[in-house]
Amino acid sequence: MSKKDCKEGTHYIEEWNHEPTEWDMDYEESPLLEFSYLQNKKVLNDHRPHEERAGERAEERKMGEQVEDLYQAPTKKSNFELLVADQDGIWEVRPKTPTVLKTGIPIFIGASDQKCDRIQEKILTYTLQKNTKEKLNITFLRPSMFPGVSSMGWGTPFTGLRYVIPKLMNFKGKAIYMDMDMINLRDISDFYNINLYGKPFGMVWDSKCSGTGSFCDSMMLMDCSEAKHFFNWEEVYSYNLDNAGFKWKFLDRIKKYEEPGHPLRNQAVIRIDSRWNSFDGTITDGVANKENQLPMYELGRIFHLHLTALSYQPWHSSYLMAAKATHMRSDISDYWWQLVDEVNSLEI
């Protein structure tokens, strides 16, 4: 698509016409059997009449039942995974054996060109490698790689660089984007193997974003063949000359695919377990209390930690004007410093 074609801001949305696959039909058109989230567990909600499901429960739904889950390999074929039911009858997903890619799992990390960020970049890379046996194909996206791009209105030097990923992937396959201010605590191949069910994006719901909540693209699984219908690099490259922050434009486009009255149900986004993008230890998609504070995860339960509050970051980038403040979670900052020592000890 040429730059000329995208003068109208909504051009991509109108063009995006995803044809439902067999998987979509199964997933979207079974109102009585649907997936949802309860705390940290993915739950199969069975709304069918009791008499209809009673026999099935007794005969078929028992420990070890095979049910489709979010952690499937990226295939359109039927792919099942063992689930385990706890005493309450809640069916929890277990990660499937990771997909093996010859080229490695493509991971793009938004980063700056500043030396003060290097230690954090090392920590993220180190933890990603430490927690997986899969081959990783990590690319740092730095502003210096894209001379001339307008970064006006970006919150960080790399905010808009994530939108180049489909082009770098030649609009094929899945890819992971993450900010550099993160710590990985669980095999990233589990994230990569989340089934997008034909949708372009997988993201965590941020219940505090913009006051009403929004999907958050700071940790994102994307299908590069589908994502191109929502943005292209030519548009982003000069977007901010006249407007501030393409990120918000992108999120606006996604919002158009919300189910009315159900913002969490989006035709363009698969909602991902919030442990994959925990903002400073919080349950990102949790319900805020009266003080507008989100509940917390224990550090050991987090899959991927996002040190997103710029003031709280244990390191302080010179390009950020945010005032420094002590992190509210000493266990998180202690762990970060432990990783600093581990990373430094590996350097020759």
Place this chain on the structure above:
Amino acid sequence: MNLTISTIKSIASRNVWSSDWTAPFCDSILFYKENFYNHSHPEWRINSEKILQELDLSHKNPQFKTPFKITLIRFTQNGFHQVMTRKAAYVSIGDNIALGAIKRPADFLYGELDKVFATPSWTADFWNKKQIWSEKMKEGDAHLVGNLGVSCVYPQENNMFIEVVYK
């Protein structure tokens, strides 16, 4: 001052640097800002109360009792320490930090401190005219400066000093 210096040196050895507007282009680490910030390293958290007690220098001057900002600054090739009027203690880490102070507007100090050390007779020749007080500090030295325009200068990269600003 031993605990302060050893703790700050230990944390600095982790090589996690930031920047501070008081020392443009220098590397720096903010350790403490009253009511707002304490450094997140566990070693600082454990020792911070004792360090604040150690930095109570009221026995030297009653006005230097309560620190409100503690910063470590490391010189880089292009870095400099802004001349400002401060009530502060400067602790040298490494030798040959040049501490200068002036009663006149602070920017008078710019360009003059180097001459103090480059020209041995400068102090005798110009002291009465320019009224620049200067001191060449050694490792661990702590100097109090108040009500003067003050700056630290060090011509070599990687040398450091601790700036403790008092209420």
